[in-house]
Amino acid sequence: MVSAVREIVAAVQDPELPVVTIEQLGILRDVRVDDTGAVTVDITPTYSGCPAMDAIRADIAAALARNGVDDVEVRTVLAPAWTTDWITPDGRAALEEHGIAPPGPAHGTVTTLTLSVRCPHCGSPDTRELARFGSTACKALWVCRACQEPFDHVKAL
Incomplete structure (x- = not known):
């Protein structure tokens, strides 16, 4: 059951x-x-x-x-706190497939520095953050310099 x-x-x-x-x-x-x-x-x-x-x-x-x-x-349940490490591989693939850049692994308690986010549309790493908050508070709005497409990026937590 x-x-x-x-x-x-x-x-x-x-x-x-x-x-x-x-x-x-x-x-x-x-x-x-x-x-x-x-x-x-x-x-x-x-x-x-x-x-x-x-x-x-x-x-x-x-x-x-x-x-x-x-x-x-x-x-x-708030403890332990959610981390982007909990997103499943198929969840990451679904996000990317639908134009949302999945976060990189959070690696537990180590904070990683994101220098660029790969565009989920064309794969280019030549992107920039437009706004810290996107369509929801857990996403940021980015744009690709190569294909000019905007996209949401799930923030690494």
Whole structure:
């Protein structure tokens, strides 16, 4: 039963990055089912003030309700804090495929310096940051000097 419930929850799309699921983004932490059938889902926001968490909780509850599971608690777990290392390889590929530059690995607690971000459209490293905040607070707006296309870049956290 746990694997079936986890599969349902894992398929929930991120509302701010709908090209990836909450599992691919690394937000989904744990799914538990107790002896009575009650489900507990643990999620971690990409940053503590993420406004999408309410929508994600509602989407998880709705997905489970569509599959006959009504006794659901969705808990926000802040520790350990989310890191871009939790984005799955297929999540990184989906972001790039849809014109969003995925972050490089965060390498645990080591902060890396990003000198350039590769353009997800043409692959050029000749890019520059236009704005620290893009369409959401967890993304920055960049532009490629080679193909002139703007793109979002998921910030490394």
